[in-house]
Every structure is written in C-alpha cells, then in structure tokens.
Amino acid sequence: MKQTVEEAARTHWSESTYNKDAELAYDERDCIAIKALAKSVALRAFKKGADWQARQSPWISVEEQLPKEGQKVFVLVMCYGTPCIREEKFCRNSNLDKKGMWIHGNSIVLAWFPIPSFDEILEANKDVLERIKEKGD
Incomplete structure (x- = not known):
C-alpha cells in the first residue's frame, strides 16, 4: 500500500533534525511554540515539494x-x-x-x-x- 503525502510528511518530520532543533529554545513555552511553527512549516513545505515532484514526471x-x-x-x-x-x-x-x-x-x-x-x-x-x-x- 502506498503512503499518503500526509503520512510521509509526518514520518519525515519525526525523523528530521528540524524537529530536534526546535527543542533548543530557552523557555519551555517558547520551545512548544517554535516546535509547532517549525512542524507546520515543514509539513507544508514537504507537501508542496511532493506536489512539485509529482508534476515532474508525466508518466x-x-x-x-x-x-x-x-x-x-x-x-x-x-x-x-x-x-x-x-x-x-x-x-x-x-x-x-x-x-x-x-x-x-x-x-x-x-x-x-x-x-x-x-x-x-x-x-x-x-x-x-x-x-x-x-x-x-
């Protein structure tokens, strides 16, 4: 069974260094906000990239x-x-x-x-x- 773009994005996020880098904030509240923002941006970027890639091969x-x-x-x-x-x-x-x-x-x-x-x-x-x-x- 193929993986959906959303599933692949979540997997990529959980394995990415961006996820871990977001934890470097000084304050725990900042860490949660930064991590949520970084995750949102990363997931959107991943999906946009997947959409772009899908259009690259017309086959x-x-x-x-x-x-x-x-x-x-x-x-x-x-x-x-x-x-x-x-x-x-x-x-x-x-x-x-x-x-x-x-x-x-x-x-x-x-x-x-x-x-x-x-x-x-x-x-x-x-x-x-x-x-x-x-x-x-």
Missing part, C-alpha cells in the same frame, strides 16, 4: 490508472529489453488482453502519459516565452 503507471477511451497517449514498452516510447490511441477492446494487461504490438505497456495539447505546452512554457519577449530575441 502514469498502468497499474495506477488507464487513459480515457479513445485518448491518444505515449506508451512506454520494453522491446527486447530496450525501453521504447510509442504513440497509441487507447481502446479498451483492442488494447487489453484477456488478463487485463495493456498490450502494444508484442510488448506489455508499463506506463503512459497524455499527449499535451498545443495550449497546454504554451501554458507550461509561459515563463520561457516571457523571457524571450523581454530579451527581444
């Missing part, structure tokens, strides 16, 4: 989720021990074998990600386009 495991019917996606397959990326339009009837495995040609699909639209690509690179405009390139 989705086939065990986690399948695409929508008719959706065009890139698929990751192993061809004779070499990872290969192919384009495919997902169709449940023709892509899934009798065991429910997603098959592409003679290979089992390991992961997939949606092919982004042009608008999504523009939105994701808005900051780059702004920098280019500023430089006058």
